[in-house]
Amino acid sequence: MAGALPGQWDVSIEHYPDGTIPAQLLDWVWEAAPVLSTLTKYRLPGAAILRDGGGTELLLAERPWDGRYLIGTLLPSPDHLNVTGAGPRTVVATTAREAAVDVRSLLLPSFEQLVHLARIREVQEDLDWVHGAEPGTVDAVELEAALDRFLTHAPYLLAATRRADAKSLAASETAVLVRFGILLARAPAGAGAQAVPAPAGTDDALSLWLEAGEDLLDAVRAAAVGPAGEPARPAVIAAIPPKPPAAVSAARTR
Structure with missing residues (x-):
């Protein structure tokens, strides 16, 4: 088989x-x-x-x-x-x-779809946690772990938007994907935050994730094809x- x-x-x-x-x-x-x-x-x-x-x-x-x-x-x-x-x-x-x-x-296909949704959910939960925390209360180790999870999931999320059956995106959504694509080109999938080399250092990755992470998830959701x-x-x-x-x-x- x-x-x-x-x-x-x-x-x-x-x-x-x-x-x-x-x-x-x-x-x-x-x-x-x-x-x-x-x-x-x-x-x-x-x-x-x-x-x-x-x-x-x-x-x-x-x-x-x-x-x-x-x-x-x-x-x-x-x-x-x-x-x-x-x-x-x-x-x-x-x-x-x-x-x-x-x-x-x-x-x-069902397994891939459920894993895809789980990736989105995990990234969303981390973003909600960071954005909802009081200034100065976010633990640095936990923040690094959240960024590491994002850098693990992001290549797969971007790949989902490039599927042949993915929906077309607006120019603004495509621009967001390009920004993250440039970042991730310097950080291999699964390598984690520590492996992001200069000039796309950890600070740059963290800044982009916090600034445009929600926009990335919106674009990924917009490109998704509905269940068969x-x-x-x-x-x-x-x-x-x-x-x-x-x-x-x-x-x-x-």
């Missing part, structure tokens, strides 16, 4: 000799409704984790009672982004080909699972 997805994916096969998927792995599953998370009730010999090298990780497993493929996303690393709320809908498919189609057309319509076939197919085996049920009650 990985070969049918966009980009290059590394596949790691997980084996569970005791037939139980680790709870700590399921804690990282990010899905709209409990589909993969219910697998703790059933024997499962293994699963696979797919990684694209850019922060997207998928969990692939076979549903024990009907052999359908379940593919869901894992939470982004909290070191990179803090997400809240429900995740994308887990894909349920009867064949690997069908699974790849649904992951490519439904799961990945509901697919003809939902990604999650309703199914009534059988009662878990007695041995598994007993183990869960101890």
